[in-house]
Amino acid sequence: MPSLKDLKNRIGSVKNTRKITKAMQMVAAAKLRRAQDAAEAARPYAERMTAVMAGLAASVGNAEGAPRLLAGTGADKVHLLVVMTAERGLCGGFNSTIVRLARAHAQRLLLAGKTVKILTVGKKGREQLRRDLGNHFVGHVDLSEVKRLGYVDANSIAQNVLARFEAGEFDVATIFYNRFQSVISQIPTAQQIIPAQFEAGAQANALYDYEPSEESILADLLPRSIATQIFTALLENAASEQGARMSAMDNATRNAGDMINKLTIQYNRSRQAAITKELIEIISGAEAL
Numbered sequence: 001m002p003s004l005k006d007l008k009n010r011i012g013s014v015k016n017t018r019k020i021t022k023a024m025q026m027v028a029a030a031k032l033r034r035a036q037d038a039a040e041a042a043r044p045y046a047e048r049m050t051a052v053m054a055g056l057a058a059s060v061g062n063a064e065g066a067p068r069l070l071a072g073t074g075a076d077k078v079h080l081l082v083v084m085t086a087e088r089g090l091c092g093g094f095n096s097t098i099v100r101l102a103r104a105h106a107q108r109l110l111l112a113g114k115t116v117k118i119l120t121v122g123k124k125g126r127e128q129l130r131r132d133l134g135n136h137f138v139g140h141v142d143l144s145e146v147k148r149l150g151y152v153d154a155n156s157i158a159q160n161v162l163a164r165f166e167a168g169e170f171d172v173a174t175i176f177y178n179r180f181q182s183v184i185s186q187i188p189t190a191q192q193i194i195p196a197q198f199e200a201g202a203q204a205n206a207l208y209d210y211e212p213s214e215e216s217i218l219a220d221l222l223p224r225s226i227a228t229q230i231f232t233a234l235l236e237n238a239a240s241e242q243g244a245r246m247s248a249m250d251n252a253t254r255n256a257g258d259m260i261n262k263l264t265i266q267y268n269r270s271r272q273a274a275i276t277k278e279l280i281e282i283i284s285g286a287e288a289l
Contacts, residue, residue: 054198084122158227
């Protein structure tokens with residue numbers, strides 16, 4: 001049974017931990033507001049651009065002269081997985097859910113006889129995937145020094161992916177990230193970006209006449225569309241990370257409070273038992289005299 005001093009030290013340690021988790025929760029809450037606003041502001045632009053691209057893609061189809069980013073290479077042997085996670089931990093299951101989705105996707109491809117290449121964005125995803133799929137890594141993007149995500153960061157990643165595609169390193173590229181829904185809910189998402197895929201009904205309702213041809217416009221817009229999709233994914237990830245960290249630190253703070261209460265009760269009982277024992281010894285000694 002721990003001594004009174006041990007219990008007192010443990011209570012003090014848990015109180016210090018609670019102060020840290022409470023501070024981290026407040027910091028995450030402050031960052032969440034800005035990250036959520038950025039993610040929600042990017043959605044209308046991304047959705048509208050997807051609608052325009054879907055309309056162009058539907059009119060061009062797989063006709064001769066269609067851009068390779070739309071038509072693909074004609075094969076799906078080599079797959080590039082772009083796994084986007086956080087640079088830091090202490091955010092609940094945020095990183096694990098993305099890694100779990102990417103790992104399951106990679107294993108399905110490997111069982112089908114495909115070649116898998118992995119480009120990691122964020123340190124935590126790289127650490128978790130290294131054990132099982134480390135021999136499939138082809139690159140890593142470090143965003144630990146980035147104070148605030150911008151389009152230039154997404155464009156840098158997009159240029160990396162496009163350069164690999166032009167060099168013939170892969171046939172299909174898929175990004176993995178968490179889509180922000182609420183503080184307690186983030187949706188793990190896998191989105192194919194090369195060759196471009198569009199959901200049914202995503203086309204814009206209005207009809208447009210394009211000048212120059214649809215193929216020329218697509219050839220110019222597709223690289224921008226890839227950068228936009230990556231930028232949107234980074235913003236969604238940033239909001240999801242702060243939401244998950246805020247929720248995790250709130251739970252940690254509550255758990256620390258419960259532990260302090262239990263330890264305090266145990267401390268008081270042990271102290272009362274020690275006092276009672278001393279009184280009994282004094283009374284017994286007095287009666288013996």
